[in-house]
Amino acid sequence: MTVLDEPVNETVAPERVPHVDFDTSPDRYRHWRFTVDGETATVYLDVDEGGGLVPGYELKLNSYDLGVDIELHDLTQRLRFEYPQVRSIVLTSGKDSNFCAGANIRMLAGSSHPWKVNFCKFTNETRNGIEDMSAAGQTWIAALNGTAAGGGYEMALACERILLVDDRSSAVSLPEVPLLGVLPGTGGLTRVIDKRRVRKDRADVFATKSEGFGGRKAVEWKLVDEAVARREWDRVVAERAEELKGDRPADAQGIALSPLARTEADDAITYDHVRVTIDRGARTATLVVAVPEMTDDPAALHEQGAAHPLLAITRELDDAILRLRTNELEIGTWLILTEGAVEHALAADRLIADHQDDWLVAETTRFLKRTLKRLDVTSRSLIALIEPGSCFAGPFLELALACDRQYMLEGTFEEAEDATLPSGAEATEPATLVVTNAQFGTFPMGNGLSRLESRFYGESLDDVPRDTPLTGADADDAGLVTDAPDDIDWTDEIRILLEERASLSPDALTGMEANHRFVGPETMETRIFGRLTAWQNWIFVRPNASGPEGALRKYGTGRKADFDQKRV
Amino acid sequence: MTSARPKIDFDAKIPNNVDLAGDRKLQRALERWQPNFLDWWGDMGPAVDTKDVYLRTAVDVGRDGWAHFDHVPMNEYRWGVFLSEHDPDRTIAFGEHKGEPVWQEVPGEYRADLQRLIVIQGDTEPASVEQQRFLGATAPSLYDMRNLFQVNVEEGRHLWAMVYLLHAYFGRAGREEADQLLARNSGSDDSPRILGAFNEETPDWLSFYMFTYFTDRDGKYQLGTLKESGFDPLSRTCEFMLKEEAHHMFVGTTGIDRVVRRTAELMQTHDTDEVAGAGGIPLTMIQKYINFHYTVSLDLFGNESSTNAANYFTAGIKGRWQEERRDDDHRLADDAGHVDAFRDGQITRNEVPALLALNQDLRHEYINDCKTGLKRWNRILQKAGIDAELYLPHVGFNRQVGAFAGAHITPDGKVVSESDWKARKDAWLPTELDKTHVRSLMHPVLEPGKIASWIAPPSTGINDKPVDFEYVHFH
Structure with missing residues (x-):
């Protein structure tokens, strides 16, 4: 989690919201790098603190904003089309002791409502896309070499296997509810119970415990698949990358995703x-x-x-x-x-x-x-x-x-x-x-x-x-x-x-259309885009999160949020 | 795309100033609708078999065109489509769009509201034709029969005018609504006309004059507010309809004039108020008919406090009577108004935002207009040396819609108990006995220049023709 030392009370003024460009390529990445070794790729999240998309916040502790996620999206496309022979992908951090602190709080606190909603939607689509890759034979493995909090853990949840370094301090956590008064907005709540089958009472404990869990407890509660000692780390990660390789044609030759002519x-x-x-x-x-x-x-x-x-x-x-x-x-x-x-x-x-x-x-x-x-x-x-x-x-x-x-x-x-x-x-x-x-x-x-x-x-x-x-x-x-x-x-x-x-x-149209478009069975995806997103978007506009006394605004100011205590 | 059209020589059959011949959308719509209209007219229009009738046909909107007189077989009447002259500089006079140029197309935002207003207005037009279908058979003179048919064909034309708007501006949904205007019928159990007053029968000529005086006058006020509309084609259509509506008022006003005059004559000749025995309609009975038709018509203005009317006004689609002559900001966003109210058994008034009081405003204009007729008729009585006076009952009397619905108020405005009101009701509203007497007087008089016993002859004929002109020819 990004720790703030000054209050954040302004929203992003219109002139500060950039015209967002989704074009990028590996040579332009500021926050990611990847290596391909035979059939395994290793993807490093290594956020440039000063590389925020919008001025006004620093991307400390490998926290991310839309710009970071645009690069991740591009990276997934490259691996699909340019490296089709890759059969397993290890997601890890380029920092020494920290995996990812999730979405940058100062960015969220200072963003307009539509910006937050669009940001969450895009990151959700990218997480779903990661699962789609695993289903297509490019298996993602999260190698959490440090603490993964909030959106950082949600990124791991999108992978098929989660390894957490067992160093007596690294943990996975979803601190959004206890610290920020919002929800983990990128499928965290949903994947914990739907995908990882964590019992709902344990999920409740986990999602209200800001520091999360590490080590054996995290394994026991199925929050991660393995807790791996430091000295075993490289070996185990490499083994899993080998074991979990998906099914891809051996002779696949990639094609280049040249820049779009626009x-x-x-x-x-x-x-x-x-x-x-x-x-x-x-x-x-x-x-x-x-x-x-x-x-x-x-x-x-x-x-x-x-x-x-x-x-x-x-x-x-x-x-x-x-x-x-x-x-x-x-x-x-x-x-x-x-x-x-x-x-x-x-x-x-x-x-x-x-x-x-x-x-x-x-x-x-x-x-x-x-x-x-x-x-x-x-x-x-x-x-x-x-x-x-x-x-x-x-x-x-x-x-x-x-x-x-x-x-x-x-x-x-x-x-x-x-x-x-x-x-x-x-x-x-x-x-x-x-x-x-x-x-x-x-x-x-x-x-x-x-x-x-x-x-x-x-x-x-x-x-x-x-x-x-x-x-x-x-x-x-x-x-x-x-x-x-x-x-x-x-x-x-x-x-x-x-x-x-x-x-x-x-607003009514958005709600009506979203209801009409999805009939029938609920899936993890519809639950993320429906239930989770709708609740999150409601919470985002409530004073308890976004008001001047709300938790999102008060986080890092040393002062407590002043909640309207009525349950709605 | 090709299709077999036009089957109808539009400009010849349908006088118009809307370039019907050049508008294939309208042509297609009317091709289907016109035969249905003629079927409806055959089934539901005047039931008396005539050869031809001396009718006014609008062939243009100019001074010479709108009143073209000739003997015409009823089923060959040329219902036309006319809009008043186009004013290219016209702007919206009220509401939040005040000052903007008027709309030549339906703004999508107001489609539903405009369509509803036009459908409701359009529904009343054929309704009255249906209500008056059998009246021709008991006409007190050829002059009156001709006036009835003139009103009927013009109500038919007003239906055309509304159908034109639905066809020209509301796409498929408009065409479907136009079809429904012919499918609903006055008094039908399955598919009645939209407004209650238009499902009441018009069983006799006194009712007819009352209807044209009081109920058509509601139509005049509704048209007057639609004439203010920011939707220019609706405005122009209504402006032209108002000219014709004035004739209907004339039929009602002079019709009641003549009934009152005849009653006064009989009262003097026989030196009694009880003129029934002498083949007349007693003043008390006339008063009861006024009481009934006036109050039913008051109901047509809707609830005193109306959010619909407020929305229509703010949207710029329905204004106030003589909007542009009013001396205010024409937005009314911050003004207050008063509406009639009935609270704790008391007749009172509520202060509400002015926007919510627009129905009351229009009803008030209507009531003042109705008073002019009463003055006329009382002058007739006065000149005849008769002491009695006719009057308009209290606005809360006999109301089924709005603040006074369910209240028991006497014609002079006293609140009484339900049992008291019911016990005295026969003194205020036409009884079966009254209606039977009026109906008993309804014998046709088909000889030119002759007149029934219960009504005085008109003072002048139509279009400078003599009173004994043969206004209607029979086979």
Whole structure:
């Protein structure tokens, strides 16, 4: 935990909140380094105290902020795509006696509410991504060579095995409740009981005991898997890294994740295939995913690497989502469109469906899966506009199904200015969408269901027409779109819908959408993004945490928080 | 996309100043709606079989266009779509958008509220046609029959006006609402009209005059507040409708004039108040009809204190009567107002934020307007040398909606017990006996220039035609 010696009472003023950039690469890391030795990578958290993303705090004791996590996210992507032969990953600290003190308190105390929420969401996604890597044969092992507190321990919880050095002083802890009056916000409470199966009474003791547990007790309570003496440390860590290796192809050759080509203007972000335009008056962003011609041959993916359309689109979309989410808080509605021939999308569909045994195809598929999941937890109203010239087919249909509503034009536009897509204005063929195998489990949501299953929860999917182009009327009949107006109605319907949406409470919309998007079973993921996050976000705005007398503000001032004692 | 259209020669069939011929959205909507409207008119419109009727048709909004007279077969009446002249500089006169240019499209934020206001207004228009469906059969003269049909076709046109707004500005949801306007019917058990007063039958001509005087006058005030709307097409539509509504008021005012005049004549001739035996309607009975229709119409203004009205005002979608002539800030955010209240058995007033008192404000304007008719009718009585006076009952009398609902208040404003009120009710409101007497007088008079026994002839005809003009032709 970062110890503060001065009170923190100001929030981050708007001018101090930077425009967040998610671009980085190993040569630019300030807080991480990694080595790859054969099939094992070792990842060192070594935070640069002066390298905070926002001025005003020091990242002491290996504590982190969003900037640290952006590098970790990049690092995971590198290991996936550039080092596919890596089968185990050891996460440890580059500091001598400390693993990680978690999220920086001064940063949290000084941050606006949206900043805290966005920060937690992104770190949660990265933790989930780490588990997704382990499931894909790159097993993460936490080698806690010093105390892991709060978010530091939560990072370890995302790994499949936790080793803690047994030096009579290092411990794991979740001190958020007793010291800060907030929750461990990156899945800590959830993973302790769901993943590590710690009994709830012990979890309660642990999460209220600021100093946590080390040594044998930590093992006995299943908080860590092993407590390892110092003299055994290197050997045991190396052994575990060897034993826990996942399943990866031995001959896998990585591809380079070259920097994204992106141009930014005030109201636009343009990539090779994805383009975003922002209408600030209407508070909407229009995301167009243009799908170019591609082959269904995996060799092309290996040959083109990051330039291959499927991988490039996924990277661009992921980056666009992150940028809009973090930097454009007031753009409350995203219109999502695709552009290109349906046949292009179906080539991508075949590539994915027929070549999951190819590591790069599989990795790209998982990347797209994670990107789609980002949409699922994005606190914006998502509206798919399915217009002529679009290609909502197979994997790209998932974009529409991730949206809160889908509007599909029946027929074509008679008046060119009604079309959102330039190519749609002249289109003589009506829009069609195609349901494929991709809708049946390739891209599960956090609840473990496909978006199609979630849409028709509890109903049979047997009648959903597959592998056939559906017009607006067909799609409407099949329940795949919200409405299929014709060109006479289209403009008014969409305009009124968007204006009406823009007039509603942003908070109520966020809550409503988050509730509607996830039906059915709870999983660890839905519990983290639903239960844990919702409670955390509530606590964040309560005076007991964030008020001038709240625990988050008083921490490190030498004075106690003054709680409103009413239980709510 | 192609489709078989237009089947209808729009400009010829539907006089309009909204470029119907150039608007395929409207055309498609009306193509479907117009046949349904004609079916509705056939089923629910005037039941009397006529050859043609001397009617006024609006063919334009200008001085010459809006009152075009001719004999027209009823089912060939050309219901038109008219908005008053466009003022490009018009700004919103009230609420939080005060001073901003008026909206030419429905702002999405207010779609639901605007649609609701238009649907409620639109629902009243065909309702009265349905309520008055059988009246033609007992018309006291051809002149009156013609006036009834004129009111009917214009109520039909007002329905068109509201349907135009729903079709032109509210997309698919608007089209569905337009269909529902024909599917609900006055007095229907399954799908009645939205407002209670429009499910009451209009069984006789005295009720008709009362309805056009009191209930259509509510319509005038509602239209007047919608005329102030920041949604310009609604404003312009209502402004033009108000011209026609004025004629309906005229039918009511002069109709009651003539009943009162005839009653006065009979009172003098027979030297008695009891003119029933002489084929007239006694003044006490006229007073009871006033009591009933006035109070039912007061209910149409809703609760004294209304958050809906406040929201509409703040949003700029429904203003106050003659908003722009009022001398205040037109926002009312910090002002206070008084509303009628009934508390602990006492008639009293509550102070509330002015925004919440807008229904009361409008009802107050309406009441003052209603008083002018009473003055007219009492002048007729006075000139005839009759001592008695007609009056408006107390605002709390016989109310089903608002602060006085459930209170027992006499026409002169005294609070009495429920049993007392019920015991005396027959002296204040039309009884079955009264209604039977009025109905017994309702015999058709179809000879030009002749008039029924219970009503005096009009002083002048329509459009400078003589009173004995053949206003209606029969087969």
